[in-house]
Amino acid sequence: MPVLTIQPSGKTIEAATGSSILSAMLAAGSDIGHKCEGKGECDSCHISVLEGRKSLSKTQRLENERLDTIVGVGSKSRLACQALFGEEDVTVEIPTI
Template identity: 35%
Template sequence: MINIFIESDLGERQALEVPTDMGFNLMEILKAYEYDIQATCGGMALCATCHIEVLEGKENLPESNDQELDTLDALPNSDSNSRLSCQLRPSDEMDGLVIRLKALQE
């Protein structure tokens, strides 16, 4: 189990306990915590409704694959800190990650 923090627009952080051994991706975990993520593509890196901004810990994440990069490139509000949470599988290296949910702001 690791901790991932969700930062609100007001700068408040909510800590989530995230399992690393159950095979869930981060989008699925955020949905389980009842964040309003549509995930219309089902985690195929196509819909971008699981778009997050990584505020701290980006260096501990695996590289994006080509599909994730293509989808992020097509978004008007993505930048170098953007990721698709469906493409991230929580691991011990991601403990302490701080993210903001971007899709909710669109």
């Protein structure tokens, strides 16, 4: 079972393989935006993946198109609702911009 670590707090959450980062964070009471309820249609769940990126599901066209519209997006950026856990632990940070 992969473990999600949220920086800078260091909070850890056990997650199920195949579940999204967003669902794991919401289940644990973490404060993360989700205006479109996980449909990949907004940018409120934007996160930076610091570790474990290769274990996550690949980005799809919808996510890539949405990420292209976000100011401050970087190579570590993902939408938490579209990134599904694999088998490895993942560390993320919620950007402040």
